[in-house]
Amino acid sequence: DAKTTQPPSMDCAEGRAANLPCNHSTISGNEYVYWYRQIHSQGPQYIIHGLKNNETNEMASLIITEDRKSSTLILPHATLRDTAVYYCIVSRGGSQGNLIFGKGTKLSVKP
Amino acid sequence: DAGITQSPRYKITETGRQVTLMCHQTWSHSYMFWYRQDLGHGLRLIYYSAAADITDKGEVPDGYVVSRSKTENFPLTLESATRSQTSVYFCASSVEGAPLGGVVTDTQYFGPGTRLTVL
Numbered sequence: 632d633a634k635t636t637q638p639p640s641m642d643c644a645e646g647r648a649a650n651l652p653c654n655h656s657t658i659s660g661n662e663y664v665y666w667y668r669q670i671h672s673q674g675p676q677y678i679i680h681g682l683k684n685n686e687t688n689e690m691a692s693l694i695i696t697e698d699r700k701s702s703t704l705i706l707p708h709a710t711l712r713d714t715a716v717y718y719c720i721v722s723r724g725g726s727q728g729n730l731i732f733g734k735g736t737k738l739s740v741k742p
Numbered sequence: 743d744a745g746i747t748q749s750p751r752y753k754i755t756e757t758g759r760q761v762t763l764m765c766h767q768t769w770s771h772s773y774m775f776w777y778r779q780d781l782g783h784g785l786r787l788i789y790y791s792a793a794a795d796i797t798d799k800g801e802v803p804d805g806y807v808v809s810r811s812k813t814e815n816f817p818l819t820l821e822s823a824t825r826s827q828t829s830v831y832f833c834a835s836s837v838e839g840a841p842l843g844g845v846v847t848d849t850q851y852f853g854p855g856t857r858l859t860v861l
Contacts, residue, residue: 667850672855673854674832674854675785675834675850675852676852677849677851718784730850732777732785733784734784735784
């Protein structure tokens with residue numbers, strides 16, 4: 632069973648921020664929240680991950696609620712190249728940390 | 743900076759044939775993974791390996807065999823291909839030992855995929 636819930640699709644205007652939500656109400660204390668994306672026909676690409684605190688890198692920001700039951704991936708200035716399927720995954724890491732990909736959110740960035 | 747590569751990128755074979763998909767990574771990552779991706783199923787883990795000579799089953803291992811004699815290579819073999827194994831196959835690798843907050847993380851880096859068609 633998927634451990635995360637994401638909307639199947641979202642649209643975003645080019646240049647605007649894209650906010651992708653994810654629910655993970657059964658997350659346990661030692662599980663991370665990971666975000667990957669898959670652009671058509673390519674291998675999945677790592678974006679960002681976090682445990683408790685909000686995280687930011689050159690690609691995106693990750694906002695995790697205080698109770699850790701949900702999170703939001705923010706692409707601050709979406710471009711057409713950000714059109715992809717975005718996967719939110721919870722994982723313990725290490726040898727038990729096999730990533731379980733759900734169906735993700737299909738983000739369409741429109742001009 | 744080759745990273746992780748897969749070969750062949752495209753393969754057409756017939757039912758009953760043996761097929762081997764290759765995966766090679768240049769990072770010396772300890773962990774390697776094989777996934778398949780089908781419409782309506784997302785990515786599903788077939789096998790993974792924690793180190794050379796250590797492999798374990800994932801969610802859908804039936805009909806597949808793996809080996810890992812060297813850290814950098816992780817071939818996937820379909821011993822007798824079936825039509826249901828028509829899919830896109832992705833290899834991935836990760837490095838254990840990148841602690842964040844005292845817990846090891848497992849960011850995975852994926853290859854470009856192999857599109858396999860079994861006729």
